[in-house]
């Protein structure tokens with residue numbers, strides 16, 4: 001019996017959300033008196049995989065099959081299912097990412113496991129009862145969900161748990177093969193197109209986000225958002241009307257019908273704070289609101305606020321960040 | 326081409342979420358329910374593809390109790406041809422997926438479209454489960470879907486970019502913007518919707534694998550600390566020294 005952790009890699013690096021997942025998995029293993037094994041997917045580098053020991057992983061399985069570099073739903077599902085059987089994994093932990101959640105739902109059917117996505121805390125295990133807390137109602141609530149059955153799959157929400165670092169510990173990296181055939185790669189993508197990230201920070205993985213709304217007046221003013229984001233090492237985001245009129249690409253739109261973010265810092269510039277917008281951001285640890293209207297509803301959800309004109313305030317903030325560094 | 330569009334019935338996006346006093350159930354009192362916003366992309370795109378092909382059918386499917394029928398009728402008014410309701414509370418994703426898979430198999434649907442996720446459960450689960458149950462690919466979340474004969478070309482969103490994927494029917498896709506401009510019902514649609522067939526069928530399969538023990542609301546914020554706009558730089562110091570987030 002063990003806990004199996006799915007670790008996503010890109011360009012040789014383990015993704016930040018997967019470090020969190022590794023750490024989460026190791027803690028669940030400790031709760032259950034067993035060890036955590038990882039299975040790496042994507043383009044991995046063995047030295048970086050060995051470093052997963054710092055998150056408490058004892059062993060890492062890695063299939064160097066080159067076609068596994070990009071996400072292929074069927075192949076990933078078979079790979080992980082095979083590893084789960086070999087390791088007799090009772091618990092499988094993945095990131096609640098577009099890869100993790102997609103594979104998790106297929107695995108749950110294949111392995112007859114119960115599944116919880118969007119999980120925000122370590123499980124509570126008491127006797128046979130296994131309960132996890134997950135986000136529901138688009139960030140407006142949480143639910144404690146009891147997972148039944150012998151096998152369980154948990155997809156952990158990004159930035160909801162902290163990755164532990166036990167410096168110097170290493171994991172044993174073992175090559176692994178799921179004997180994948182051409183048929184397993186039938187749904188492989190024809191092409192992968194990466195977008196240009198402003199400042200190079202991916203919004204779903206970002207620890208800090210600077211976001212603009214209709215109060216920014218037009219796309220020509222977005223350099224103010226980008227400058228602050230760059231100085232902070234933050235990703236940029238926007239409200240729905242901003243992406244609806246194409247001031248910004250739609251993948252930057254956060255909210256109930258956009259993406260949900262939970263960074264440590266969310267700075268909202270010229271955004272009113274409609275309930276649908278808040279739903280996508282209200283699990284951020286610290287929220288800063290800059291709005292010229294003191295009655296803007298966003299201030300009620302904020303930790304820090306400035307009542308003022310974004311065109312005046314943003315350059316000052318950027319200068320202050322630069323002065324710090 | 327036979328399209329099956331799965332719609333879920335969810336609280337309107339402006340709903341203030343509350344629970345029954347024992348925190349075991351969502352408090353539906355006074356809440357307006359709508360078609361899950363993501364599912365509107367699936368519905369509209371299916372109708373567009375049917376229209377473009379000049380033939381085919383669009384069937385909407387909901388797993389829910391009788392109170393979901395107004396939104397099923399709304400989907401018919403938007404342009405679906407007929408509807409099926411599996412008469413059961415949608416107790417968890419696995420249970421819902423079993424119902425959808427059974428109907429999809431029986432009706433030999435070519436394209437099964439869903440929304441990216443339900444805005445109440447936020448599972449991002451049902452589409453993957455249905456694909457696996459039927460042994461066919463699932464493309465989730467899809468931002469673009471075009472059909473040429475039996476082959477579909479989709480754009481799938483990934484963190485930081487997109488993938489171009491091509492699959493043959495049958496397949497499952499979960500839809501999101503900017504796939505299309507969701508349609509709203511017109512008067513003629515509303516009139517014809519009344520007479521379109523809505524079949525009610527019993528649930529099949531195994532019971533749910535997960536149960537909700539309790540709901541909770543997020544902790545309340547302490548209240549906002551305001552910084553004078555003249556002194557905006559002060560905020561940055563607070564973020565470093567007090568909040569410790571930069």
Ligand SMILES: Cc1cc2nc3c(=O)[nH]c(=O)nc-3n(C[C@H](O)[C@H](O)[C@H](O)COP(=O)(O)OP(=O)(O)OC[C@H]3O[C@@H](n4cnc5c(N)ncnc54)[C@H](O)[C@@H]3O)c2cc1C
Nearest residue numbers: 213214215239240255256257270271272277292293309310
């Ligand atoms: C079904 C549905 C789903 C939705 N989903 C989402 C979603 O996912 N995400 C989302 O964001 N919205 C969503 N919305 C829209 C939402 O209801 C709001 O309309 C939207 O969030 C408002 O965007 P905004 O704050 O940028 O614009 P506005 O509401 O127009 O607010 C602009 C703000 O900027 C301030 N301002 C103006 N000029 C300045 C200045 N110079 N300096 C400082 N402040 C200034 C104003 O005081 C105002 O508060 C949804 C709506 C519906 C109906």
Ligand SMILES: Nc1ncnc2c1ncn2[C@@H]1O[C@H](COP(=O)(O)O)[C@@H](O)[C@H]1O
Nearest residue numbers: 331388415439440442443448449450451
């Ligand atoms: N009760 C339901 N009836 C029909 N379709 C559903 C139901 N619940 C979820 N779905 C579909 O599955 C998608 C994903 O839902 P979820 O896995 O709950 O996030 C939704 O966007 C719907 O298309």
